[in-house]
Amino acid sequence: MSAIHTLTMPKWGLSMQEGKVNGWLKRPGDAVAIGDELVEVESEKIAGAVEASVAGVLRRQLAGEDDVLPVGGLLGIVADAEVADADIDAAVAAFNASFVPASTDDDAGGPSPQQVEINGRRMRFLLRGEGGEPVILIHGFGGDLNNWLFNHEALAGTRAVYAIDLPGHGESAKDVGDGSLATLVAAVLGFMDSQGLSAAHLVGHSMGGAVALAIAAQAPERVRSLSLICSAGLGAEINGDYIDGFVAANDRRALKPLLTQLFADAGLVTRQLVDDMLKYKRLEGVDTALARLAAALFAGGRQQAVFAEVPAQLGKPVLVVWGEDDRIIPVAHAPAAGGQVRVERLAAQGHMVQMEAAHEVNRLLEHFLS
Amino acid sequence: MARKITYQQAINEALDQEMSRDPTVIVMGEDNAGGAGAPGEDDAWGGVLGVTKGLYHKHPGRVLDTPISESGFIGAAVGAACNGLRPVAELMFVDFLGVCLDQIFNQAAKFRYMFGGKAKTPVVIRTMYGAGFRAAAQHSQCLYNIFTHIPGLKVVVPSNPYDAKGLLIQSIRDNDPVIFMEHKVLYTMQGEVPEESYAIPFGEANVLREGHDVTVVAIGRMVNFASEAAAAAQKKGVHCEVIDPRTTSPLDEDTLLESVEKTGRLVVVDESHPRCSMASDIAGLVAQKAFGALKAPIEQVTAPHVPVPFSDALEDLYVPGAARIEAAIMKVREYR
Structure with a gap:
């Protein structure tokens, strides 16, 4: 049968x-x-x-x-x-x-995010899976570890996968110092030290991709591979109106049209998604953190740190995934494929491709990582 | 997993975090510190229902017990606000408003205006309201509409723990007198509340549910019944938009009007008596500014025009509930 x-x-x-x-x-x-x-x-x-x-x-x-x-x-x-x-x-x-529905008691089952002190700043992370070669998921500007909610578990079947909240984001401390990429890099390297990870596969989305690239440039021995999703750090252009608008937006009316730019399907921007983003933006210190990061990294709608040569020169496997309709960072920034660099352009997808085309991105990542 | 705490704990945490951040913030009221005839000695009460408990030892000298004289200590709080402090005064039950109304509406509310903008009065008056507590006619009223009527006051009516914390922090930082209305039945309500500090701006409604058939605007505790009713209506294929204005003054008119322009049908839910209520106020606003969009008469779900009964059975009938709200939703939906 x-x-x-x-x-x-x-x-x-x-x-x-x-x-x-x-x-x-x-x-x-x-x-x-x-x-x-x-x-x-x-x-x-x-x-x-x-x-x-x-x-x-x-x-x-x-x-x-x-x-x-x-x-x-x-x-x-x-x-x-x-x-x-x-x-x-x-x-x-x-x-x-x-069939018995899972208990609605929050304490029952399931992994919970943890906190660790890195360079004097609180950092939140969520670990799923164990063993294998560890993977670190690094979200983008204004994001948090929940940006990986469709990916995290799917990747954690055979390995430990850490999703982190960068400084200034999620439930990590909101102090971003000077807002430079160096601050974010130090936080991720400090996090790896705290977890005893000498090297890891880095998966970065958007600004998180720039962080991964900067780590690869500065400390290549800590990087097993790079997965760059709609990544910053590969070219100068970025949608400055989005960045400035996102930093300034403080109510639903202002925020919703901005968030719809992240997705190919505007219907995915639910009331709750906007509300969760507003809740983040209201936290003490977030306005300052985002303004500093935006000023240091994306002033005047131009990316201040570009590592266009890193993927080809790293000498380690690099996977680049991009939504062809990305309205935040142009798909034209995707480097040339060849050598150890593999490039996947996904048609009719936007900036949040790991959420919107989770199945496809998970398949690409799983294949690449194994 | 975000942490869950109660509405009461959220209010306590907001007070604690603001007192830690700003040394000019003080708390005062009947039994706020020691209480029970032992002023300030053992943190025995922390207010009649324990909302300020624990603050007395954390912030020595800044949690004050007052005599049972609302006209005295509300006036003192207003005066302290004029002189550089940010007092949070607790008017135990809003029903006691009558004995200190002059200090609120004729003094605090007027200073900024009458002194040409040179004076500020950053006082918060926290007060309990609402029926459902078996506390009878003199301890159960819903008087936010009276404060809303008065220019110069800001009026906050949080419906859940998240809003209670963020709106109280905003209230303390605001430079105008703020009336902060706490529904006593909501004190035990649990909800996700960030441990970090955050402020929710005034005049920004919360849209709890989006829908295209009927707009349901509800105030304070009624927001939760409205959500329940909307979920029940959804099972019958009626999609409601549920809006919590969060503050009745200032009022987020744009969000209300935009929603009614989409749905054409409005139910307003208010635990107050029906005359000169938030229900009649919002109904009037929508009738005037979105008349062309209306497809049905506006329904108001309120308490009746009688004092809150002491009888359990009658009090239960008095308070608007989800069933009445759902009936109103179906009535405006089916109107032709």
């Missing part, structure tokens, strides 16, 4: 406990391939599509539009066409009989 695969409500990010079905993208009886988007789901933080992890036929839709399911709840069934309906009904009954 062919296998019956359950399609369940995913867990996107630490705080997700339930998700709402926004609509099906496949109808019962449709053939599905691995990676096909099957159903659109929205958590309180973000909207996205659940993709097929197996090929087959969508045999059942067990949740309708606007239904709210706990994480792990049954959305549908994918199975081969020859599987009998009775067997599918039995599998659904068995699932429902045994």
Whole structure:
């Protein structure tokens, strides 16, 4: 008998406990391939599509539009066409009989972010997975470790993966000193020291890519490989209006149109995403931190630190991933492929490609890292 | 995982962080320090429900017990504010407003205006309001609308722990007199609150849920019932936009009007009596400025025009709840 695969409500990010079905993208009886988007789901933080992890036929839709399911709840069934309906009904009954939603108690299960003191500044990080060659995920300007919520767990199957909050960001201390790249580099190297990591695979998004490049330039022995996603530090241009607007924006009305520039699909900028960003921006010291970083790194809409030669000269594997419709840093900054440098341009994707095209980016990263 | 604390702890933390940051911030009120006839000695009470507990020892000399004389100590707080301190005075129940109203509306609210902008009065008056506590007619009223009526006062009505902390910090830093309304039933409400300090600007509504069918504007504790009602309506296919103005003065008119321009249907929820309430105020605003967008008469969900009953059964009927709000949502939605 062919296998019956359950399609369940995913867990996107630490705080997700339930998700709402926004609509099906496949109808019962449709053939599905691995990676096909099957159903659109929205958590309180973000909207996205659940993709097929197996090929087959969508045999059942067990949740309708606007239904709210706990994480792990049954959305549908994918199975081969020859599987009998009775067997599918039995599998659904068995699932429902045994399914227990995860406790809504925050303390129950799941990894929690930790804090460590680096150069006198508090730094928050989240570790998932263990063993293997360690990976560090470095977010961009105004981001935090949650920018990797669709990637972190997917990469942590066979290795330790650390996501950090850079100084001035997330729940790390908001003191960024002079706002220079050197301050951020020192924080990441200090973090590696604190965790006993002599070298790691660095994955940087946007400004985090510039941080990774600067580490590679300054301390190449600490770098096993570089993965640069819509990265800063590879050319001079950057969307200065976005940077200045983001620094200045202090309400929903100002912030929402800016955040929509980050995504190819504006519908992904949910009320909660804007609200979470506002909550970050209200924290004491964030306005100063962002203004200093912007002045030191992106003054006048020009990137002040460019490491265009590093990928080719590093002598280590480099993966470059870019959304072709990136409206913050132009895809033209992607270096030439060749040697150990691999370049992937993703069509119809924007700046937050690791969130918006998580499945594809995860596949590229997993392949590259292993 | 963000940390969860109660509304009451959020208020305490805001006071603590601002007292640490700014030595001119002081706390004063009945039983705020020692209480129970032992002024300032053992931190026994920390206010009638313990909101300021623990601050007395952390900030020696800056948490003051006052006599049971609102007219005296509210006046003293206003005077101290005029002379360089940032007092946070606790008016135990807003129902006691009557004995210190002159100090608030005829003095504190007027100084900046009458002295040509040269005076500032950075006083915060924290006060408990609301029914549901079995505290009867003289300890259960919802009088934010009275303060909202008075130019020169800012009026803050937080509906959850996150807003309570950020709005209280903003209140303390503000240079005008601020009335900070705490719903006593919300004190035990849990919510995610950053440990770091943050301020939420006044006049910026919180949109708790986006929807295109009906706008639901609710104040204070009613925001939580409105969210519950909106979730129930969603199951019937009605998508509500739930808006919490956070401050009734200043009022974020733009967010309210933009929402009604989208939905064309409005329910306003207010725990106050219906006459001269926030419900009638917001309904009037929308009727005047977004008349062309309205597709149905505006529904107001309020308490009745009677004192808050002492009888448990009657008090439960008195307070607007999710069922009444949902009925109002369905009524405006189905209007043709």
